[in-house]
Amino acid sequence: METMRHSCSHLLAAAVMELWPETKLAIGPAIENGFYYDFDPSPPAGGSGQVFSDADLPKIEAKMAEIKAKNLTFIKKEIPVEEARKLFSDQPYKLELIDDLAKTEGVNVSNLQGVKLNVYETGNFVDLCIGPHVENTKDIGSFKLLSVAGAYWKGSEKNKMLTRIYGTCFPTQKELDEYLNYLEEAKKRDHRVIGKDLNLFVFSDLVGKGLPLFTEKGSVIRRELEKFIVNEEIKRGYHHVYTSDIARVDLYKKSGHYPYYKDTMYPVMKVDDEELILRPMTCPHHFQLFASRLRTYREMPVRYAELAKQFRYEKSGELTGLMRVRCFCLADAHIICRKGQAVAEINSVLDLIEFSASALGLEKDKNYRYCLSLGKRGDSKKFYQDDEAWDFAENVLRQVLIQRKAPFFEAEGEAAFYGPKIDIQMKNFAGVENTAFTVQYDFVMPKRFELKFINESGQEEEPVVIHRSSIGCIERVMAFLIEHYAGAFPVWLSPVQVKIIPVSEKSLDYGQKVREKLFTEEIRVELDDRNETMQAKIRDAEKEHVPYMLIVGPKEAEDQSVSVRVRGEKDLGKMSFEEFLRLVKEDIAQKRQV
């Protein structure tokens, strides 16, 4: 596949050169799901160049098809450097590449006699290229050019900005069509696009990169998720606490996090005699709470949970909507328990994770799966050294997964520095996996923070710590849910649950009355009192993915009823206000999709 796609990029370059012979060529590799070629469209001094745009793509595609139909063979030739220089004498980027290639061979640039380079010929087109390629242009499958973008030569902003044409290529037209459909869907589901369309969150240059501001609508979703998980965790015996978002850097030095995290931590702030820093994780804060008084076996396990703000410096190029931000809120917890309680506690955590995932509409195996992330014996740079403790801890986690009959795979060297973990790998609608939640077994921190409790025999005993997230980072789970539901959230998460649409201005009063009654019942409701037709209002409510539309007119006013329309053009007909209220409240309580 990669060979075919790279060959297709030659086809693209050949077509561009036939159409605009003065174009300068840079490089054209295969990439995940396709290929690109970078061009410098600027003509020699005095001429007028072709600046490519999306509008040119059909023309280029047609020319590519024409060349492909000639059934040209890809001919590989080894030629001396000097000959290559002559061949590409009017292609400055190729000349630079020739020098680079020579350099990697360790040869003096001014003396390249005897060094040979690969070129590939297809018809009139020759490209400097290491290959490999398909045999003949007829072996290139179905292709499609996708977009035009800017890209710096060699990826450095010190260099010239070139024009990059992206394309993709699949063995069959059917596969190509499927991929193009997926791209269409992805574009529609992209949480950044939906977030903007539905007005869920915004960014501001003045606030800073990677720092989302949640609008009233996005805040509803966030608050519902937070309420849900806090209530559920309290029900399950967690202490939900509040600890500080900043602390002395010494706290993270003591925990041992500092050397591992310092590249993604914010700069230290000096205040009086203290060096403060934005917290990169919550665990040492919870340990300080635990250690603030004497503990006995009677109160073990102690489960601290928190909606904890955490701050990590992410490179600006890696910031992606809500998926990757510079400040996030983690549904975090640390269970401090006896060694013998660990299996039961880890099981409870997985129960909670599976329960929460299901409440969010996600199914095990379909939407997520387990990964057991192990340490690596002997890697003292990445992992705390204590083979026996690692063996024990890894086995605890493995046994839990086996007992639960949960399918899982193992990944060596993917553990935290202080112990192994179970990662819950979430698949997005396109099957791409990301770690969403995690359960870690930690035998290092209790020692570092001298955590202790008094056991039945009056002796000090050291607990172990289980680090876990339940619904993970709120920002990321929101991004995930936006894409999962493509913006059509279940009723409990919908920013607006009910839109009231009066059939005409005469019914505004009754609409207002219904609005107030629903508002009093804590239903999120809006009355569309704009001067628009009913049809336009329904269309707009559908665009907003509001689950319920209540059409109210004189007939409804007469018997205090509402005509209920469900998004996606389902009609439930006329029902009493009370009946509708019961319905929507049940949807919310059951976390039902409409």
Next chain:
Amino acid sequence: METMRHSCSHLLAAAVMELWPETKLAIGPAIENGFYYDFDPSPPAGGSGQVFSDADLPKIEAKMAEIKAKNLTFIKKEIPVEEARKLFSDQPYKLELIDDLAKTEGVNVSNLQGVKLNVYETGNFVDLCIGPHVENTKDIGSFKLLSVAGAYWKGSEKNKMLTRIYGTCFPTQKELDEYLNYLEEAKKRDHRVIGKDLNLFVFSDLVGKGLPLFTEKGSVIRRELEKFIVNEEIKRGYHHVYTSDIARVDLYKKSGHYPYYKDTMYPVMKVDDEELILRPMTCPHHFQLFASRLRTYREMPVRYAELAKQFRYEKSGELTGLMRVRCFCLADAHIICRKGQAVAEINSVLDLIEFSASALGLEKDKNYRYCLSLGKRGDSKKFYQDDEAWDFAENVLRQVLIQRKAPFFEAEGEAAFYGPKIDIQMKNFAGVENTAFTVQYDFVMPKRFELKFINESGQEEEPVVIHRSSIGCIERVMAFLIEHYAGAFPVWLSPVQVKIIPVSEKSLDYGQKVREKLFTEEIRVELDDRNETMQAKIRDAEKEHVPYMLIVGPKEAEDQSVSVRVRGEKDLGKMSFEEFLRLVKEDIAQKRQV
């Protein structure tokens, strides 16, 4: 009063000199509610000095009473500097003061001829002192020495640590007794003391100064307060949003806050090409939300509320439990409205504040009162200059208060730099006032952030902004409530609402059953299953101020009832479980005290 208290400090010094003649004297001023005198107890080289402790206070008091009973006159004398130097030749601190006094007169220290200084004589005791004093020691009322503490000479840690004895003095024994009772009460109500006793919050050296960690119990109170205000604000038409805790420093430069707040802001953190800073206030964040899309008159007013973390650097000496911290959470909001809507909006804000205060058990005039904080015309350093706008805005606030028939006082020069405000001054149990909540009228920010909406005629119109807090800063209101209730919170705020106390081990099972039933009903309940007597358990529950104790024994198990005891030794007798559940739920819903 001040004269009498200062005279009493001479009495103290005279007594100490009679008891320990080698003591060196520093100074002894009157202070708020009393006086002190600083002593250097160290003897001349070779001798053994008196290090004062609380245990010495009765002895000193007795000596003071003895001297007072001699009815000595305070005799003022003006003596030349040289004579004073001779008089205090064995009192090094006095000699230093003589030089200082001379310096303030602008006289060369080595040439002080002709300069005269005041001394006061009472019996054998002479002190360098500017006065004034009461006429005779018999004019000094009833006094009491309170405590011994360390204090640096002249308040500088570069100097020697002296011993300070604090005392107080009132015209009558009755007034003194009242004050001493108040001190007793204050000690009992101090939120730092109660916070520790009831295990509500802790500090950790490793986390840092002024950064509280809320335990599970303190977190319950905080969460209840947060839930209460968020729900109430949403009911009243606020959008409750989430914005970032850090932002580019440019945001606060644009708002104009930076020059006013930079001394209390944290240091800037450089990240890539951005300078980030912990946010000192929320308003510019909300303005960025407002400005993120086009607005029309139809959606005005827009009310943004947030439980907003804010960071202010407070000097370590000013940090006081939860009252003054370095990171706090403000129940903040910004109402962006048309000029003509301002009066109605400010009235609604005051309605909300009065409602919330009453829900927290606070009465207007008894616990708080209004202060109208005005600008000062011509003070361009402290206030934005626009006399007309100030006149208008001040009048809006004044009219609102007059319309509401709310008693208030005016304070010139106490406004924010961008406009006048109504401060709600909260009195603590001892009558000491603090600003708890505030409502500000702002005509400056809309201009700075170019906030606009399209009005009925299709024109851009500039709104005004009302900044307000409802229950203020969560940490501070918690401190206030802890002192207000002296730890005996109403049921809805109590960390533990019900304590189940089995009469003996045999009733543990039934106790467990009752516990589970209450827990399922989301009542915060604990079962005291320790191996202690029932009496001891009741005593401990009383100490914890748990509102309800359920005594359960075989009789209760038989008919599924509970025997209900209310804290403070009130007995409600036996009732059915359902009856009790109804009672406690009603307490919670009504925010009732038991």
